Amino acid sequence: MLNYSVDAEGIATVEFDYPEKSQNILNAKSMGAYAEAMQKALADPAVKGVVVASAKKDFIAGGDLAELGAATDAAAFHAAISGWHKLMRGIELGGKPVAAALNGSALGGGLEVALGCHYRVAADNPKARFGFPEVTLGLLPGAGGTQRTPRLTGMQAAAPLLMEGKRIKAAEAQKLGLIHAVVPVGDERKAAREWVMAAVASGAKPLQPWDSKGYKIPGGGPNTPGGMQMLMAANAMLREKTYDNYPAPKHILSCVYEGLSTNLDTGLAIEARYFTHLVMSPVSKNMIRSLFFGMQEANKLASRPVGVPIQKYTKIGMLGAGMMGAGIAMSTATAGIDIVLLDTTQEAAEKGKDYAAKQWSKQIARGRMTQEAAEALLARIHPTADYADLAGCELVIEAVFEKREIKAEVTKQAEAVIGPDAIFASNTSTLPITGLAEASVRPASFIGLHFFSPAEKMPLVEIIVGKATSDATLARAMDYVRAIGKTPIVVNDARGFYTSRVFGTYVSEGMALLEEGVPQALIDKAGLMAGMPVGPLALADEVSIELVHKIAQQTRADLGAAYVERAADRVAAKMVADLGRLGRKSGAGFYDYPAEAPKHLWPGLAEQFPPKAEHPALEEIIERLILVQSVETARCLEEKVLRAPIDADVGAILGWGYPPFRGGPIGWLNTLGLAAAVAALDRLAAQHGPRFAAPNMLRDMAARGERFYT
Numbered sequence: 158m159l160n161y162s163v164d165a166e167g168i169a170t171v172e173f174d175y176p177e178k179s180q181n182i183l184n185a186k187s188m189g190a191y192a193e194a195m196q197k198a199l200a201d202p203a204v205k206g207v208v209v210a211s212a213k214k215d216f217i218a219g220g221d222l223a224e225l226g227a228a229t230d231a232a233a234f235h236a237a238i239s240g241w242h243k244l245m246r247g248i249e250l251g252g253k254p255v256a257a258a259l260n261g262s263a264l265g266g267g268l269e270v271a272l273g274c275h276y277r278v279a280a281d282n283p284k285a286r287f288g289f290p291e292v293t294l295g296l297l298p299g300a301g302g303t304q305r306t307p308r309l310t311g312m313q314a315a316a317p318l319l320m321e322g323k324r325i326k327a328a329e330a331q332k333l334g335l336i337h338a339v340v341p342v343g344d345e346r347k348a349a350r351e352w353v354m355a356a357v358a359s360g361a362k363p364l365q366p367w368d369s370k371g372y373k374i375p376g377g378g379p380n381t382p383g384g385m386q387m388l389m390a391a392n393a394m395l396r397e398k399t400y401d402n403y404p405a406p407k408h409i410l411s412c413v414y415e416g417l418s419t420n421l422d423t424g425l426a427i428e429a430r431y432f433t434h435l436v437m438s439p440v441s442k443n444m445i446r447s448l449f450f451g452m453q454e455a456n457k458l459a460s461r462p463v464g465v466p467i468q469k470y471t472k473i474g475m476l477g478a479g480m481m482g483a484g485i486a487m488s489t490a491t492a493g494i495d496i497v498l499l500d501t502t503q504e505a506a507e508k509g510k511d512y513a514a515k516q517w518s519k520q521i522a523r524g525r526m527t528q529e530a531a532e533a534l535l536a537r538i539h540p541t542a543d544y545a546d547l548a549g550c551e552l553v554i555e556a557v558f559e560k561r562e563i564k565a566e567v568t569k570q571a572e573a574v575i576g577p578d579a580i581f582a583s584n585t586s587t588l589p590i591t592g593l594a595e596a597s598v599r600p601a602s603f604i605g606l607h608f609f610s611p612a613e614k615m616p617l618v619e620i621i622v623g624k625a626t627s628d629a630t631l632a633r634a635m636d637y638v639r640a641i642g643k644t645p646i647v648v649n650d651a652r653g654f655y656t657s658r659v660f661g662t663y664v665s666e667g668m669a670l671l672e673e674g675v676p677q678a679l680i681d682k683a684g685l686m687a688g689m690p691v692g693p694l695a696l697a698d699e700v701s702i703e704l705v706h707k708i709a710q711q712t713r714a715d716l717g718a719a720y721v722e723r724a725a726d727r728v729a730a731k732m733v734a735d736l737g738r739l740g741r742k743s744g745a746g747f748y749d750y751p752a753e754a755p756k757h758l759w760p761g762l763a764e765q766f767p768p769k770a771e772h773p774a775l776e777e778i779i780e781r782l783i784l785v786q787s788v789e790t791a792r793c794l795e796e797k798v799l800r801a802p803i804d805a806d807v808g809a810i811l812g813w814g815y816p817p818f819r820g821g822p823i824g825w826l827n828t829l830g831l832a833a834a835v836a837a838l839d840r841l842a843a844q845h846g847p848r849f850a851a852p853n854m855l856r857d858m859a860a861r862g863e864r865f866y867t
Contacts, residue, residue: 215262296441302428304424451803476499487534561592565593619648624650667782789848
């Protein structure tokens with residue numbers, strides 16, 4: 158846990174070395190061990206000073222999220238964090254110089270440990286980062302970070318570190334005052350020890366700036382004109398961005414304002430109170446579970462079939478060089494894999510490569526990529542119109558038009574060329590994989606890889622397993638997704654799969670509200686206040702109202718008499734067939750898109766869908782927009798489209814921007830409690846129809862008092 162030693166000159170080294178983990182983390186055990194070691198050093202007359210270091214490649218990665226996520230006793234937790242603050246103050250005021258030797262990254266609680274030392278020296282490690290990522294998981298830096306950081310850097314500089322989770326390099330950390338010195342890699346312990354020796358030789362009692370006479374907060378405190386202006390602006394921006402859905406950044410601002418208005422000890426007591434509240438809140442539990450553990454399991458390929466050798470890819474085929482195909486090509490090339498970009502003509506294929514070149518040129522302009530690096534990536538993209546060039550591809554992905562006939566034709570042409578062990582994947586967003594695999598001579602090697610637009614940026618890939626898809630094909634497809642740095646979720650075949658099916662309910666509910674006479678602006682504002690990144694009508698424009706209309710037409714044709722018309726079908730048909738307003742791509746949808754001005758709601762929308770004087774309250778609109786996604790997700794679980802609740806939550810957050818504070822569509826049901834969720838769905842179903850009807854699985858779980866997550 159910790160290595161403790163004292164050298165001949167009385168300098169103790171306290172070295173973090175968490176057993177059986179690649180990184181040091183802070184939890185009850187490691188913090189207890191640190192407390193014991195530091196108290197021993199402070200009490201030992203033979204110890205003149207202390208160097209705090211790490212035996213791992215990084216200093217400390219942060220707090221133990223499993224322990225934080227499981228915490229339920231607020232009083233016990235508050236007592237523990239208050240005890241930690243007392244320890245850190247004991248170190249600062251203990252009379253012995255303490256220096257932190259930071260060999261690598263120091264994040265969250267790790268950086269807070271360092272800030273509790275009198276001196277901090279970092280290695281000039283290009284991979285090392287310093288910062289407080291707690292806010293991204295619904296927490297705040299609760300081990301002194303909200304108090305010591307702004308007292309060192311000033312409130313203005315501390316804000317992006319504390320409220321945005323910004324991570325910085327050693328040089329910037331030194332410039333801000335978080336680190337005193339940056340030295341060559343391997344010299345950090347020596348430099349820390351030399352400072353301790355010099356401090357001992359000086360005979361002066363080491364003190365932190367805030368404990369020194371005449372200390373003033375850099376840039377002024379919260380009650381100065383500059384401080385008040387900064388806090389007011391930050392509060393306004395926070396409200397605009399989060400609609401108060403995320404308590405962590407608001408609590409951080411409160412810690413800074415209240416804490417810096419008094420002394421450090423009182424500030425730490427204030428921080429402990431706010432930190433405890435966040436740790437106990439459902440928001441942090443949801444975000445830790447979905448954004449950390451759920452994504453971690455997905456990225457580790459925890460559900461990958463066992464016994465299948467890992468596939469190493471060297472050459473991929475991409476059918477279709479449009480925006481989606483070009484984006485997939487970019488992701489593949491970035492992973493160091495050659496990709497054949499095929500389209501109907503050489504000119505069309507070259508356009509796909511040009512798209513990649515333009516995107517990378519933007520990175521060059523921003524200083525994020527060199528010209529040489531971009532040219533090396535472009536050299537991996539091979540545009541062609543000749544199917545023969547697919548020979549040797551281990552995987553071929555099609556991203557052609559959403560028509561079965563076209564997809565069937567490209568499948569046959571590709572399979573005539575590729576080797577017998579190659580995989581064929583469809584990037585379809587709605588068409589069932591089992592049906593598309595009928596065009597394949599080897600359906601066991603046919604799978605769905607549903608990318609999201611823009612493919613080079615969006616982190617999720619939905620892997621769809623058809624009825625004939627083999628475990629080996631699934632495992633190898635997962636290997637590809639991991640190779641290109643994406644996060645996979647695995648679902649079973651069904652119309653719309655999971656993401657398109659549930660994402661569509663949000664858009665459809667917005668259209669239903671429009672038909673009911675809810676004011677158009679209120680619908681989209683409610684979506685934003687619910688935590689979604691875009692309102693449902695604006696989102697319909699982005700994905701194309703025409704696409705919504707075409708999917709409805711195709712589904713109606715496929716299901717025949719079994720098809721049940723929805724309000725969204727009528728609204729989309731009216732917008733597309735009657736009014737010719739297809740969405741953003743045509744410059745006209747629910748919104749107008751003038752060339753030289755911001756988009757705005759189409760003035761004629763109120764004439765086509767007149768608002769009514771009486772309409773649902775804002776809270777009910779939000780409830781409908783959120784619960785319609787949850788109930789459809791629950792149906793996907795009941796129908797075995799989804800394999801696990803956490804897949805649903807990770808897929809929703811990464812795939813269409815479902816609000817993380819709710820934990821995902823299933824996480825939100827869990828937060829409400831299943832009995833309360835079923836009662837709400839029953840009420841909505843009685844008012845608005847069977848789309849809100851709770852599935853039997855949900856009713857049964859509620860009756861048994863069960864939860865999706867403990």
